[in-house]
Amino acid sequence: MRKILIIGAGKSSSYLIKYLIDKSLSEDLHITIGDLNIENAKKLVGNNLKVDVIHLDVFNDDSRSSAVKNADIVVSMLPARFHIEVAKDCITYKKHMVTASYVSNDMQALDDDVKKNNLIFMNEIGVDPGVDHMSAMQVIDSIRDKGGQLILFESFTGGLVAPESDNNLWNYKFTWNPRNVVVAGQGGAAKFLQENQFKYIPYHRLFRRTEFLEVERYGRFEAYANRDSLKYQHVYGLDHVKTLYRGTMRRVGFSRAWNVFVQLGMTDDSYTIDDSANMSYRDFVNSFLPYSPTDSVELKFRHALKIDQDDIVWDKFLELDIFNSNKMVELHSATPAQILQKILMDSWTLTEEDKDMIVMYHKFGYELNGEKYQIDATMVALGEDQTYTAMAKTVGLPVAIATMAILNGKIKTPGVQIPITKEVYLPILEELESYGVIFKEKEVPYLGYNPLNI
Numbered sequence: 001m002r003k004i005l006i007i008g009a010g011k012s013s014s015y016l017i018k019y020l021i022d023k024s025l026s027e028d029l030h031i032t033i034g035d036l037n038i039e040n041a042k043k044l045v046g047n048n049l050k051v052d053v054i055h056l057d058v059f060n061d062d063s064r065s066s067a068v069k070n071a072d073i074v075v076s077m078l079p080a081r082f083h084i085e086v087a088k089d090c091i092t093y094k095k096h097m098v099t100a101s102y103v104s105n106d107m108q109a110l111d112d113d114v115k116k117n118n119l120i121f122m123n124e125i126g127v128d129p130g131v132d133h134m135s136a137m138q139v140i141d142s143i144r145d146k147g148g149q150l151i152l153f154e155s156f157t158g159g160l161v162a163p164e165s166d167n168n169l170w171n172y173k174f175t176w177n178p179r180n181v182v183v184a185g186q187g188g189a190a191k192f193l194q195e196n197q198f199k200y201i202p203y204h205r206l207f208r209r210t211e212f213l214e215v216e217r218y219g220r221f222e223a224y225a226n227r228d229s230l231k232y233q234h235v236y237g238l239d240h241v242k243t244l245y246r247g248t249m250r251r252v253g254f255s256r257a258w259n260v261f262v263q264l265g266m267t268d269d270s271y272t273i274d275d276s277a278n279m280s281y282r283d284f285v286n287s288f289l290p291y292s293p294t295d296s297v298e299l300k301f302r303h304a305l306k307i308d309q310d311d312i313v314w315d316k317f318l319e320l321d322i323f324n325s326n327k328m329v330e331l332h333s334a335t336p337a338q339i340l341q342k343i344l345m346d347s348w349t350l351t352e353e354d355k356d357m358i359v360m361y362h363k364f365g366y367e368l369n370g371e372k373y374q375i376d377a378t379m380v381a382l383g384e385d386q387t388y389t390a391m392a393k394t395v396g397l398p399v400a401i402a403t404m405a406i407l408n409g410k411i412k413t414p415g416v417q418i419p420i421t422k423e424v425y426l427p428i429l430e431e432l433e434s435y436g437v438i439f440k441e442k443e444v445p446y447l448g449y450n451p452l453n454i
Helices: 011-023 039-045 061-069 080-092 111-116 131-145 178-182 203-208 254-264 281-286 297-305 312-319 336-348 390-407 422-433
Strands: 002-007 029-035 051-055 073-076 096-099 120-122 149-161 190-194 197-201 210-215 219-225 243-251 356-368 371-382 415-417 440-444
Touching: 002 011, 002 061, 002 390, 011 029, 011 039, 011 390, 029 039, 039 051, 061 080, 073 080, 073 390, 080 096, 096 390, 111 415, 120 390, 131 149, 131 356, 131 371, 131 390, 131 422, 149 210, 149 219, 178 336, 190 219, 203 219, 203 254, 210 243, 210 356, 219 254, 219 356, 243 254, 243 356, 254 297, 254 312, 281 297, 281 336, 356 390, 371 390, 390 422
Parallel strands: 002 029, 002 073, 029 051, 073 096, 096 120, 120 415, 149 243
Antiparallel strands: 149 356, 190 197, 190 243, 210 219, 219 243, 356 371, 371 440
8 A cells, every 4th residue: 555645734735635545446545634634634634544633843843753753645735835844754764745836935945865765756746837837838849849939928817706706806816825816926026028128027016017918718808027037937848939028917907006005105025014903904005195184085086096086996996995083903013914815805805605727828939840829728717615716726636646656657757847747737637638727729929018029
């Protein structure tokens, strides 16, 4: 019997656990799930005899190392900053490891030891990062295999609500970590390439520089630039590409409205608000506006941001109830970003009936035999309910499939790695299609950003 240890049983683990349970008989598996809070895992597992649910404190060396020692492969679904101690145990006890998180500097530093022990540490095997890597590299490699030269690559991903649950003026709800949404784009200017020119968008302008995308059957979207589009330029082998841009997708109109919060300073996470616990939502908004003995908060808000009262953007703020003088912040020493998050969670928290949606869009421009071509690839995944979400599906299934591929010797190359080689992405993408994670590719006219070839 082969033993799999899963550490962490949060929102993204439902499909992962279900997949491995479904394979437990045919693949002779025994699964151990360890978490500080075991209630969610128990609900997902039921009374399955092939699964043990244990209390596991990742900061307890004995508890953690004992669990790792008894496994054949370890899946860490912990927050990224907690992987490293698990990874060190995996080297000590010579166990393979799989995570959905970005490769940290600490993780990369283990590469030599991982290779010396002939181990595989597969990272960035969720949705973004993960499915984006694999789907992009599959097309990039196919273009190269027929002699094409990549000149443009753009990639966009969005975690949104499914059309049937899209029922507010923002066309948005929190389908993942709300904090990441509130502070998105901070920490430096967005950086990307367009026609061999480096381009930068500072945070205060980020949400007013968007691209528009059309996805068949799902309509129009917009995308704002990720902070560093060039992070994977060398990794993807795109050192000579002319255009390289990665972005986050939202429904059209979201970014223009969100920019209001940015301009006022409500997304700032660098300082705390005095006496924040005793503020009303209205007080919070007013704290960013000029004093006036006569003008209302609403009037000052519209005047400061040049919003007409019949503008749809204005209706979006009214819908959030941010001018309510009876709703209290109730957060002590909170930053503006933390208060804004609380306000938004009133309106943007998913209900039991809501379903989520993952949308991904790639553009590939290339030259072949003196001609320019473009391939657009799109993927849409829909959630089933609040347990089996699209986010859990597109994160958990790649993790689970990679785990089995390593266990069965289909992935052999050792080291700290991400899924960008054919050995890794071909079998995983093929199996994902059977679960409805399918990319639709179409050839379109190449336009680039310089159609006149100037």
